[in-house]
Amino acid sequence: xxxxxxxxxxxxxxxxxxxxxxxxxxxxxxxxxxxxxxxxxxxxxxxxxxxxxxxxxxxxxxxxxxxxxxxxxxxxxxxxxxxxxxxxxxxxxxxxxxxxxxxxxxxxxxxxxxxxxxxxxxxxxxxxxxxxxxxxxxxxxxxxxxxxxxxxxxxxxxxxxxxxxxxxxxxxxxxxxxxxxxxxxxxxxxxxxxxxxxxxxxxxxxxxxxxxxxxxxxxxxxxxxxxxxxxxxxxxxxxxxxxxxxxxxxxxxxxxxxxxxxxxxxxxxxxxxxxxxxxxxxxxxxxxxxxxxxxxxxxxxxxxxxxxxxxxxxxxxxxxxxxxxxxxxxxxxxxxxxxxxxxxxxxxxxxxxxxxxxxxxxxxxxxxxxxxxxxxxxxxxxxxxxxxxxxxxxxxxxxxxxxxxxxxxxxxxxxxxxxxxxxxxxxxxxxxxxxxxxxxxxxxxxxxxxxxxxxxxxxxxxxxxxxxxxxxxxxxxxxxxxxxxxxxxxxxxxxxxxxxxxxxxxxxxxxxxxxxxx
Amino acid sequence: xxxxxxxxxxxxxxxxxxxxxxxxxxxxxxxxxxxxxxxxxxxxxxxxxxxxxxxxxxxxxxxxxxxxxxxxxxxxxxxxxxxxxxxxxxxxxxxxxxxxxxxxxxxxxxxxxxxxxxxxxxxxxxxxxxxxxxxxxxxxxxxxxxxxxxxxxxxxxxxxxxxxxxxxxxxxxxxxxxxxxxxx
Numbered sequence: 001x002x003x004x005x006x007x008x009x010x011x012x013x014x015x016x017x018x019x020x021x022x023x024x025x026x027x028x029x030x031x032x033x034x035x036x037x038x039x040x041x042x043x044x045x046x047x048x049x050x051x052x053x054x055x056x057x058x059x060x061x062x063x064x065x066x067x068x069x070x071x072x073x074x075x076x077x078x079x080x081x082x083x084x085x086x087x088x089x090x091x092x093x094x095x096x097x098x099x100x101x102x103x104x105x106x107x108x109x110x111x112x113x114x115x116x117x118x119x120x121x122x123x124x125x126x127x128x129x130x131x132x133x134x135x136x137x138x139x140x141x142x143x144x145x146x147x148x149x150x151x152x153x154x155x156x157x158x159x160x161x162x163x164x165x166x167x168x169x170x171x172x173x174x175x176x177x178x179x180x181x182x183x184x185x186x187x188x189x190x191x192x193x194x195x196x197x198x199x200x201x202x203x204x205x206x207x208x209x210x211x212x213x214x215x216x217x218x219x220x221x222x223x224x225x226x227x228x229x230x231x232x233x234x235x236x237x238x239x240x241x242x243x244x245x246x247x248x249x250x251x252x253x254x255x256x257x258x259x260x261x262x263x264x265x266x267x268x269x270x271x272x273x274x275x276x277x278x279x280x281x282x283x284x285x286x287x288x289x290x291x292x293x294x295x296x297x298x299x300x301x302x303x304x305x306x307x308x309x310x311x312x313x314x315x316x317x318x319x320x321x322x323x324x325x326x327x328x329x330x331x332x333x334x335x336x337x338x339x340x341x342x343x344x345x346x347x348x349x350x351x352x353x354x355x356x357x358x359x360x361x362x363x364x365x366x367x368x369x370x371x372x373x374x375x376x377x378x379x380x381x382x383x384x385x386x387x388x389x390x391x392x393x394x395x396x397x398x399x400x401x402x403x404x405x406x407x408x409x410x411x412x413x414x415x416x417x418x419x420x421x422x423x424x425x426x427x428x429x430x431x432x433x434x435x436x437x438x439x440x441x442x443x444x445x446x447x448x449x450x451x452x453x454x455x456x457x458x459x460x461x462x463x464x465x466x467x468x469x470x471x472x473x474x475x476x477x478x479x480x481x482x483x484x485x486x487x488x489x490x491x492x493x494x495x496x497x498x499x500x501x502x503x504x505x506x507x508x509x510x511x512x513x514x515x516x517x518x
Numbered sequence: 519x520x521x522x523x524x525x526x527x528x529x530x531x532x533x534x535x536x537x538x539x540x541x542x543x544x545x546x547x548x549x550x551x552x553x554x555x556x557x558x559x560x561x562x563x564x565x566x567x568x569x570x571x572x573x574x575x576x577x578x579x580x581x582x583x584x585x586x587x588x589x590x591x592x593x594x595x596x597x598x599x600x601x602x603x604x605x606x607x608x609x610x611x612x613x614x615x616x617x618x619x620x621x622x623x624x625x626x627x628x629x630x631x632x633x634x635x636x637x638x639x640x641x642x643x644x645x646x647x648x649x650x651x652x653x654x655x656x657x658x659x660x661x662x663x664x665x666x667x668x669x670x671x672x673x674x675x676x677x678x679x680x681x682x683x684x685x686x687x688x689x690x691x692x693x694x695x696x697x698x699x700x701x702x
Contacts, residue, residue, distance in 0.1 A: 088669045088672075088673065089669070092639075092662045092663070093661075093662050093663075094662075133680060133684060134687075144691075146684060146687050146688060146691070147687060147691075148687050148690050148691065176610070176611075177610050177641055180641060180660060180662075181640075181641050181662060182662070187672070190672065190673070190676055193676075194676055194679065194680070197680055197683075198679065198680070198683050201683045201684060201686075201687040202683075202687070332614075332643060332645065332658040333645065333656040333657075333658055334614060334615075334645065334656070335656060341615075344613055344615075350611065350612075350613060351610075351611055351612070351613055352611045
């Protein structure tokens, strides 16, 4: 207690030093070595094992209970209500809403996805409210839910809406500094709740979860790295099944909310792990598997354009997120030049406009670069493969790079700022309470800066290794092996090295630490 | 058994609640200026060998705050800073270069204090600049003021929206159910 070991300030602006130079250069060298060592190494397909947890009696018992999801969602909903109350009615100077939302939830969410896949969707409080209001039951099955049951518009049956919402959220979050404002945080929570609840009255199943939910779609792509999956135990049983209960629902379970058919399910992207198929399957043919990390992303069955675009945008936005927290982007002390100050000087239209221009530019640069390199790759291959097809196939290799940069960035926030939750637990609304005796206290960071830096470099390297493996497989599928195919893949390998360098470079910059700013 | 558990919970919580009244500032470096009002927000920042404590008080009935600051060196026996301090306050979407700074001087209790009037509730930054033989020193603090009067409008509107959507869906569903019967 009262120990300022690595971060001198509880609030306001202070700098956390970026990676020390030797660690940065070590990371750069390791990326180069790893790239060539792994990319040209022949891969064996071994190690594709599965461990079916649902064979264990207690797990099977829980998965087949209708109240399970409700029981998990209730405490999360209560926390969400605390955030809403604190944000709307708590003291606006300091309360628990921003820290709980942006440092704890948003910070840890990526770790949860990496370890537990789509568990957040299972526990989602917005989904709980949508389910109760439209199904009119807490957990039992209502075969006539309160919904118009319209089909999601055909033109919008992709994740463009989710991508748009993700970009909008980032703009609001960073442009309007929502992460430091209790009121704005609560407002965003309320908007998110309405965005989930209202479509449930209009569209069939959980169409918004499938097409529009930005959290669900981002976690969907990331969850392909997770060591957890819901799959058919025996796919042949599904193919022989005439009733398709998992898809249409029955008296024991709702239809899959995102319209998946267990027999054809091969990746985690759209599964919400709601466990309805465990209840509805008449053949007890559903497994909750533990599996090797990155199983789906290494064998991605059907690359899609919208998912590929999201992958590139994810990479660009996570990097942008990190960059905006450095004094290079905005120097609040006014002592050194920054991009925002420069854009202000060029346009003279105020910080928000400058921020928007900067965001568009930083989003566009990786996208255009990747597109250009895909074009070059297609030209070198010269086998009639279109540049866009190259981009779509290889974009999945950026997901591990984005995810592990995201983890590295959030690790810093959670380890350096996570302790800010302790005083706020005693005084969640800023009313001057001291429920647990922790109010007004300051606590040391959870980890020292050396540990955080080492963890960050290791995470970036891990993401790069997996990304390289994914790219190698995509290259094999698209171009084949040897000769010209190797040269054709080189520009995209170069792009991956560049993006991983970029991740390290951002982390080597000093960072403005603002409690709860993610 | 449940009662005993509840009672022990209350006993555990009570001392904390009672103590809470004193948490935010007594004894506080400048509480004598505003006694018995205690500052509701207080943050520390160490800048170039100075320990800067920043706090602010609401001025009741006005859209204004008293910003207060105490600066002392970080030596084992701290000495308060004596020179003038430059304050700059700007909104999250304002350009700091377009905002006028103001200067505060140490009062008898070693506190630097300025009154600041704002027009809109929201989030602001406070930048202070002070100098000594070593040169200029700067620190930036966050500031959130005011409350939105539209909270109940937003909350009520949201509930109304959900109720209306539910009612409309119910009506549509009923009509749909009736139509096959009517036609047959």
